[in-house]
Amino acid sequence: MKKKGQFYLIVGIIFIILVMDFVNISNYLKKVNYQEYKDLKEELRIESEKVLDYALYKGLSENEKKELIVNFTNLYKEKEGKQNLYFIFGNPNKTGQITFVGHQELTQEDVYVNEQLVISDGNPYDINSENNATVKIISDNEYSYPFDLKKGDNFHFIIIEQIGGNRYIVVE
Helix, strand or coil, rough: HHHHHHHHHHHHHHHHHHHHHHHHHHHHHHHHCHHHHHHHHHHHHHHHHHHHHHHHHHHCCCCHHHHHHHHHHHHHHHCCCCCCCEEEEECHHHHHHHEEEECCCCCCCCECCCCECCEEEEEEEEEEEECEEEEEEEEECCEEEEEEEECCCCEEEEEEEEEECCEEEEEC
């Protein structure tokens, strides 16, 4: 009789251990590496500075600089493969405009820059602006991202990823 009770006790303990391991594994799989997003923000900030430095060093015109940055954003989209990337750049003091380039992969969102609807198809859109720019992204909710434009060249970005039911946003 005593051996039968011990058998059930051991089976019960093994069953509890297996259930706890399953719960731990499922919790582990749900974790998101936030450091990846911090690193991505820093990487994009550094790379964009280098592109702008290159344009300054080469003495590129505003149109040539715009073409260089649009190519950079397209290459970055291909390399990084994030779902939705939005870029705002330019020198509004010289041109009175900023340029918007957007890439949408999975989630379709309406995007407005300074109340002007833009299409996120990887093509540049010039928007009149002098001191600031506001990007409004409308999907299930409305998100607004104001940017103060400084004198000289500006480069700002928004990266949005939808993983499971969570929305991860990186803004610079």
